[in-house]
Amino acid sequence: MAGVRSAVRRVPGPCSHWDDNEADFIRHVLDRVGDKWSVLIVGTLEAGALRYSELAYAIPGISQRMLTLTLQQLAQDGIVSRTAYPEVPPRVEYELTPLGRSLLRVVLDLAAWAVDNHKEIHHNRTVFAEGPVSAAGTG
Amino acid sequence: MAGVRSAVRRVPGPCSHWDDNEADFIRHVLDRVGDKWSVLIVGTLEAGALRYSELAYAIPGISQRMLTLTLQQLAQDGIVSRTAYPEVPPRVEYELTPLGRSLLRVVLDLAAWAVDNHKEIHHNRTVFAEGPVSAAGTG
DNA sequence: CGGCATCCAACACGATACTG
């Protein structure tokens, strides 16, 4: 954790910013967290394990492709666990892992920030459209 | 904040999940947070105000197009402030607003989570490639 | 039921060239 801040706080000098290594897997996590389907799925799974069709049902806008794809990604990262029951009518349940729950907490914080500030953001966008003037004297 | 949880915790019943309204602006925030350029810019601006060219310099991989575009988005949302100095050699400085700083904190938390868990995630992806078996008995 | 493969449209992004 301290590693991140130490990498971030460095004044943007000549060429380097934060280490490419760190930015790399941070970007990877960002790809998951920033993906709306991932967030929606993780959020939906907060209540407990759900079947494939239940997820598809709970998240109206999603396509089978995206549902399957995102679930695979999340399963690969160990965020959700996939349990297939070898029954005649196939049944597969997805559930948040401990790692997934810790991610959920972070995502929830993010959502909380969004809720706290969406009014201000919306307001900013509105006034921006009206008069985005922002200039300063020459000195 | 409680609004989000209350919307999330509801068991995915018939058709509803979380309110479309909430998911809407959460998605909007996600579009910013999930965008690597936005994160990079916000992170780079942590140190203080920077000029357009300084940002381009500090973030090697970015194109003018993306830099301008992302900066506009961030400025519209009130995350960064744009100050143009009417000098002969044009000078424009970008700086995090209080809102932007609060976002930075959230992003930093996210990055911290990434740092804390990237080893486990990477490990999960590895073992997933080896033996992703996960089945349960019929009951 | 759960999942995968294919096709195709939309869009995001980068590179380039030009302006004030």
Place this chain on the structure above:
DNA sequence: CAGTATCGTGTTGGATGCCG
């Protein structure tokens, strides 16, 4: 220096159809 406009392209993601 700080952008804007345009074009080409790579990827994303939805719709469809088929299989265990």
